[in-house]
Amino acid sequence: MSGRLEGIWIKRAHRGPMNAAERGTLVAGRGLVGNADQGRRRQVTIIEREVWARLMRELRADAAPSARRANLMISGVSLAGRRNAVLLIGGCRVRVLGETRPCERMDEALPGLREAMKTGWGGGSFGEVLDDGEIAVGMAVRWVENDGGRPE
Secondary structure, eight states, X not given: OEEEEEEEEEEXXXXXXXXXXXXXXXXXXXXXXXXXXXXXXXXXXXXXXHHHXXXXXXXXXXXXXXXXXXXXXXXXXXXXXXXXXXXXXTTEEEEEEEEOOOOTHHHHHSTTHHHHTTSTTTXXXXXXXXXXXXXXXXXXXXXXXXXXXXXX
């Protein structure tokens, strides 16, 4: 199953705005160039377009996906339950380390959003960047089934 990279957002300062970008650079072991959070376990955060759309229907709202404060939005690929799986975005691999738990900032963006995101990986996932490379909105996204090294 393959999907698509739908959006890229860079947070240049802690608690700062999420700036949309058409392109970005991933650095192995660090994260997204220009993003405030670099080099820790949570190098990049990812949400699904389909899950965001479901949350907006449930809350009868129309908040922009950047309100989630994730770095990447994908479509056509489910993140739920994929801890330790490797996601290929263009030519860059990202290992999903876990589920991103929603914080109080979600209710600042939209009342009720935090609670709505608590089930089924509704807050998306976080991961570590395994390869340096350029990514761009529209690139293919898919799971790497055998991560014995570089993608096939």
